[in-house]
Amino acid sequence: MEDGNPFRYGAPVEGESFCDRREELVGLTGRMRSGIHAFVLSPRRYGKTSLLLEALRRFRRSGGRGGYANLLLCTTEDEVAAAVLNAVVREVLRPVGRARQNLEEVLGRLRVTPSVKMGPDGSVSLSFDPSVGAARWIEVREDAAGLLESSSGRRPATLVLDEFQHVAEVGTGGLGGAFKAVADRVRHGSLVFSGSHLSVMERLTVGRGAPLLGMGETFRLGVVPEAEMAAHLAERAASAGKVLSEATARVLYSRADGIPNDVQWLAHGAFEAAGRSKTITDATVEAAMAAVVSRQAGLFAERYEALSAAQQRIVRELARGPVERVYAKAFLDRVRVANANAVTTALRALSDREIVRRGEARWQLASPFFRAWLVDQLDPA
Numbered sequence: 001m002e003d004g005n006p007f008r009y010g011a012p013v014e015g016e017s018f019c020d021r022r023e024e025l026v027g028l029t030g031r032m033r034s035g036i037h038a039f040v041l042s043p044r045r046y047g048k049t050s051l052l053l054e055a056l057r058r059f060r061r062s063g064g065r066g067g068y069a070n071l072l073l074c075t076t077e078d079e080v081a082a083a084v085l086n087a088v089v090r091e092v093l094r095p096v097g098r099a100r101q102n103l104e105e106v107l108g109r110l111r112v113t114p115s116v117k118m119g120p121d122g123s124v125s126l127s128f129d130p131s132v133g134a135a136r137w138i139e140v141r142e143d144a145a146g147l148l149e150s151s152s153g154r155r156p157a158t159l160v161l162d163e164f165q166h167v168a169e170v171g172t173g174g175l176g177g178a179f180k181a182v183a184d185r186v187r188h189g190s191l192v193f194s195g196s197h198l199s200v201m202e203r204l205t206v207g208r209g210a211p212l213l214g215m216g217e218t219f220r221l222g223v224v225p226e227a228e229m230a231a232h233l234a235e236r237a238a239s240a241g242k243v244l245s246e247a248t249a250r251v252l253y254s255r256a257d258g259i260p261n262d263v264q265w266l267a268h269g270a271f272e273a274a275g276r277s278k279t280i281t282d283a284t285v286e287a288a289m290a291a292v293v294s295r296q297a298g299l300f301a302e303r304y305e306a307l308s309a310a311q312q313r314i315v316r317e318l319a320r321g322p323v324e325r326v327y328a329k330a331f332l333d334r335v336r337v338a339n340a341n342a343v344t345t346a347l348r349a350l351s352d353r354e355i356v357r358r359g360e361a362r363w364q365l366a367s368p369f370f371r372a373w374l375v376d377q378l379d380p381a
Contacts, residue, residue: 037216
């Protein structure tokens with residue numbers, strides 16, 4: 001690593017930077033090999049995508065064929081259709097070697113002909129004219145499913161659809177139900193639907209009327225257990241020549257609320273703050289916390305100012321600590337909200353913006369760094 005810092009945050013991690021989620025990896029790769037659909041749900045920054053990519057790497061090493069599509073940037077039906085089909089063609093079927101002939105065979109099985117671009121390395125990129133019409137996008141998704149299914153007859157095949165919650169906002173009424181038909185066509189392969197907006201994903205997968213109800217097994221990601229993460233942090237620090245004791249690693253874990261990305265972020269800052277010292281101490285962790293909060297202060301101020309007055313009062317109260325009874329009179333009085341419905345509305349809006357989350361039956365701020373910034377504003381030294 002160029003800067004010598006062994007900790008990575010802000011993007012999916014792999015290899016030595018991946019803190020092994022053994023149970024989830026075994027379960028997810030097992031479903032991929034068995035042709036069983038799965039759902040992976042977690043809040044953002046919990047390492048969901050890192051888990052998905054690691055599971056895909058292990059699945060491929062065992063002989064499977066796997067594709068990955070991130071739907072985060074998809075806003076229209078043609079973009080969703082292209083993302084799904086590209087993942088199947090480029091990563092599952094992989095028309096290389098006899099690329100042109102193989103690609104012609106694939107295109108011959110599609111009812112809607114895409115535009116094709118081929119890179120110098122033989123990579124393929126497919127796109128569609130948006131004017132094709134909404135009814136034809138169903139055919140594109142069904143054909144992609146058919147290609148995946150035919151591939152799974154030769155060896156296990158899987159397709160991972162990350163940030164799947166975005167399909168709920170695409171098209172008239174969302175595309176959740178449309179993917180039920182896609183999944184029904186994949187009887188031997190596996191589809192993995194993954195999302196970080198829990199309320200939307202739950203609306204798609206659980207409860208009465210959920211379009212994907214009962215279609216596969218659900219994996220819910222929590223934080224990596226403290227002991228496992230502390231050992232990982234100590235090992236990574238040692239690999240770069242610094243000592244991080246288990247006790248200090250646990251302090252670091254606690255300060256970052258155990259959220260995998262934020263733990264790595266704070267660890268990166270602590271390694272940096274240690275400078276030439278060979279030891280990362282509790283004081284180093286606190287210095288790193290202050291540095292991270294200081295660098296993000298402008299963003300946090302903008303985030304706070306964009307909230308309504310009632311939402312601001314609620315986040316200020318949650319900054320002082322998690323709250324279980326948000327509908328109790330004491331809490332309503334402290335945040336000066338008229339009734340429980342007003343609290344529900346505010347919390348839903350704050351949750352949609354990923355400012356608050358509900359965990360272990362308590363409401364709390366989603367970011368430990370935003371919370372630390374707020375505490376500084378409320379109780380300046």
